[in-house]
Amino acid sequence: MNNGKIIHNKEACNAAVNAVRDTLYVVNGKWKLLMLVSLMTGPKRFKELQRDLENITPKVLSKELRDLELNGFIKRTVYDTTPVTVIYERTEYANSLSNVINEMREWGLKHREHIKQMSRDEAEARKAVVV
Amino acid sequence: MNNGKIIHNKEACNAAVNAVRDTLYVVNGKWKLLMLVSLMTGPKRFKELQRDLENITPKVLSKELRDLELNGFIKRTVYDTTPVTVIYERTEYANSLSNVINEMREWGLKHREHIKQMSRDEAEARKAVVV
DNA sequence: GATACCGGTATCCTTTAGGATAGTAGTATC
DNA sequence: GATACTACTATCCTAAAGGATACCGGTATC
Numbered sequence: 568m569n570n571g572k573i574i575h576n577k578e579a580c581n582a583a584v585n586a587v588r589d590t591l592y593v594v595n596g597k598w599k600l601l602m603l604v605s606l607m608t609g610p611k612r613f614k615e616l617q618r619d620l621e622n623i624t625p626k627v628l629s630k631e632l633r634d635l636e637l638n639g640f641i642k643r644t645v646y647d648t649t650p651v652t653v654i655y656e657r658t659e660y661a662n663s664l665s666n667v668i669n670e671m672r673e674w675g676l677k678h679r680e681h682i683k684q685m686s687r688d689e690a691e692a693r694k695a696v697v698v
Numbered sequence: 699m700n701n702g703k704i705i706h707n708k709e710a711c712n713a714a715v716n717a718v719r720d721t722l723y724v725v726n727g728k729w730k731l732l733m734l735v736s737l738m739t740g741p742k743r744f745k746e747l748q749r750d751l752e753n754i755t756p757k758v759l760s761k762e763l764r765d766l767e768l769n770g771f772i773k774r775t776v777y778d779t780t781p782v783t784v785i786y787e788r789t790e791y792a793n794s795l796s797n798v799i800n801e802m803r804e805w806g807l808k809h810r811e812h813i814k815q816m817s818r819d820e821a822e823a824r825k826a827v828v829v
Numbered sequence: 830g831a832t833a834c835c836g837g838t839a840t841c842c843t844t845t846a847g848g849a850t851a852g853t854a855g856t857a858t859c
Numbered sequence: 860g861a862t863a864c865t866a867c868t869a870t871c872c873t874a875a876a877g878g879a880t881a882c883c884g885g886t887a888t889c
Contacts, residue, residue: 726876727876727877728876728877729877753878754877754878755877755878755879755880757877757878757879758876758877758878761876761877780885780886780887781884781885781886781887782885
C-alpha cells in the first residue's frame with residue numbers, strides 16, 4: 568500500500584503523464600470502453616449493441632465500431648446470410664485493456680457508494696443543526 | 699487468467715457498463731487524470747502545473763482545477779504571502795483512483811510497444827515482398 | 830521606468846463529439 | 860400491399876470541450 572504515491576521524481580512523473588495521455592487518446596469518448604464491456608458477454612450484432620448501449624445513435628455507433636476496429640480491439644465479420652448478418656467481437660488485444668476496465672468498474676461502484684455516504688452524512692448534519 | 703471474460707450474464711454486464719460509465723463521467727476529458735498524475739510528486743502551484751502540462755491554457759487549467767476540487771480530488775490552499783501563494787494537492791480520495799491510473803499508465807506503455815512492434819512487422823513484410 | 834512573475838479572469842473562436850431525423854436495399858411477415 | 864427487420868449512411872444541427880489572446884492588480888527585479 569503506497570497510497571498511490573509511487574512517483575517521486577520528475578522524469579517518472581513525465582513518463583507517467585505521457586503514458587496515461589496515450590491511453591486516454593485511444594479510449595477517449597463516452598462509448599469505446601462501454602462497447603468493449605458490452606462485448607464481454609460475447610459477440611454481438613449491430614442492433615444488439617445499439618439496444619445494449621441505450622441512447623447511442625446508429626451514426627455514432629458505426630463510427631465508434633470503425634475506430635475500435637482500426638485500433639485492433641474488435642473484429643467485424645460479415646456472414647453471407649440473407650439478409651447479411653454482421654457480428655462484432657473483441658479481439659485478443661482488447662483483453663489487454665481488461666485491467667483498466669476492471670479498475671474503472673470497481674472505482675465506479677465504490678464512487679457511487681461514496682457519494683451516497685456523503686449525502687447521508689450531510690442529512691445527518693442538517694438534522695443535528697435543526698435539533 | 700480469465701482473459702477479461704469475467705462477465706457472463708446480462709445483469710452483470712449492465713452493472714459493469716453503468717459503473718464504467720460513472721467513472722468516465724467523473725474523470726472525463728483530456729486533463730483531469732493527467733493533473734492527478736502530475737500532482738503525485740507533491741503539491742504544486744498554478745504555474746507549475748501549467749508548465750508541467752504543456753499546452754494547457756490558464757482558462758482550461760483553472761476550470762479543471764475547480765472541477766477536481768468540487769469532486770474532492772484535490773485541495774486548494776491559499777497562503778497569505780505577498781503575492782499570495784496558492785497550492786494544489788491531492789486529497790486522500792484521489793488515492794482511490796490510483797489503481798485506475800496505474801493500469802492506464804501501464805497500458806499506455808505496453809500499447810506504445812505494441813504499435814512499434816506492429817510497424818516493425820509491417821516493414822519486415824514489405825521487405826519480404828520486395829525481395 | 831520597463832519588464833517579469835503570480836494566479837488567475839474575460840472574451841472570442843474553432844473543433845469535436847455527439848444527437849436527431851430520415852432514408853437505403855433487400856428480405857420476411859402479416 | 861403495408862409494415863418491420865437489418866445494418867447501416869447521409870444530412871443537419873447543437874452543445875461542449877478546448878484553445879488563443881489579452882488583460883488584471885500586486886510585487887519584485889533590472
